[in-house]
Amino acid sequence: MDPQLWCCEGDRPAIRRAYRDSNLLNERVLHALLRAEDKYLPSPNYFKCVQREVAPYMRRIVATWMLEVCEEQKCEEEVFPLAVNYMDRFLSVEPTKKSHLQVLGAACMFLASKLKETIPLTAEKLCIYTDNSITPTQLLQMELVVLNKLKWDLASVTALDFIEHFLSQLSVVREHQPILRKHAQTFVALSATDVKFIASPPSMVAAGSMVAAVEGLQMRMVGTSMMSKTLTEQLAQIIRSDPDCLRACQEQIESLLETSLRQAQRPQHSVTMETKSISEEQDVSTTPTDVRDINI
Structure with missing residues (x-):
C-alpha cells in the first residue's frame, strides 16, 4: 500500500475538526453558561x-x-x-x-x-x-x-456559546441544522456591531438570533414543525427570560438586518488598505470609517 502524506504545508492549511462532543451540550453546562454570562457583560x-x-x-x-x-x-x-x-x-x-x-x-x-x-x-x-x-x-x-x-480574564461567554445548546434542544431535522446554525451565527455577528445589544445578555442575543433564523428559513425548512411563538416560548424558558423580551430582541435583530441589507446596496470600499479617518478635522488618523456614515 502506497504511503499517504497526511500533513499539509501552507499559510493557512485546512483544519480537520473534531466531532462535537454531545457531553458538552447537557443542562449542567448550559446552566453554568447562564450563571457566568453576567460576569462578562x-x-x-x-x-x-x-x-x-x-x-x-x-x-x-x-x-x-x-x-x-x-x-x-x-x-x-x-x-x-x-x-x-x-x-x-x-x-x-x-x-x-x-x-x-x-x-x-x-x-x-x-x-x-x-x-x-x-x-x-x-x-x-x-x-x-x-x-x-x-x-x-x-x-x-x-x-x-x-x-x-481585563485582569487577564479572557474566557468570556458570548452568544455563540449558546447556539449549539439551542440547536440540540429544537426539533430540527439533521440536514437543516448547518444552514440554521450559519444564519444564527450571522445574526450574532451582526448584533455585535450594534450598540443596542451591548447590555443584552449573550443568551438573549443567541435566542433572538435563533428565532430570527428559523423565521427567515421557515419556507425552506421542510419537515420543521416549529412555530415562531412556540419556539420563542421554549427558548425564553431555557434562558429564564420573559417571552416578550425575547420577542423584542428578535425584532431588533431583524430590523438591524434590514438596515444592513439596505446599506449593503451602496458601493462599498474594500477593507484592505482603505481604512479612512473618522474626520481629518478631528485628527483621528487611526480609526477606520466609511465617510458616508459620519455626521459631524
Whole structure:
C-alpha cells in the first residue's frame, strides 16, 4: 500500500475538526453558561459614564471593520464576538482616546484569535489592515494594556456559546441544522456591531438570533414543525427570560438586518488598505470609517 502524506504545508492549511462532543451540550453546562454570562457583560452606559471622546457611531464603525477583517481572514466564528466583548469591557473601565480606537480593536482581535484559532492572526497582518497606521510594537503594547484592564480574564461567554445548546434542544431535522446554525451565527455577528445589544445578555442575543433564523428559513425548512411563538416560548424558558423580551430582541435583530441589507446596496470600499479617518478635522488618523456614515 502506497504511503499517504497526511500533513499539509501552507499559510493557512485546512483544519480537520473534531466531532462535537454531545457531553458538552447537557443542562449542567448550559446552566453554568447562564450563571457566568453576567460576569462578562460590559457596562451598558460606558459612553456616558466613562468615555469622553469615543461615541457610539465610532464603536459601530470599528466593530464593522473588525467583522470585515475576520471575514476576509476566514477566522473562526467565535473570534469576532469575543473580540468585540473584549473591546466593550475595556471601554467600560478605561477612558480611551478616539485616536486609539482602531489599535484597541486590532489588539482585541489579536487576543481573540490566539484564544480560538489554531493559527492565530499575526501582528504584522493586523497592522496591514490598519493601512499601517500602527506598528506591531504599538499593537503588542495595547495587547498588554487590554490584558491588564481585563485582569487577564479572557474566557468570556458570548452568544455563540449558546447556539449549539439551542440547536440540540429544537426539533430540527439533521440536514437543516448547518444552514440554521450559519444564519444564527450571522445574526450574532451582526448584533455585535450594534450598540443596542451591548447590555443584552449573550443568551438573549443567541435566542433572538435563533428565532430570527428559523423565521427567515421557515419556507425552506421542510419537515420543521416549529412555530415562531412556540419556539420563542421554549427558548425564553431555557434562558429564564420573559417571552416578550425575547420577542423584542428578535425584532431588533431583524430590523438591524434590514438596515444592513439596505446599506449593503451602496458601493462599498474594500477593507484592505482603505481604512479612512473618522474626520481629518478631528485628527483621528487611526480609526477606520466609511465617510458616508459620519455626521459631524
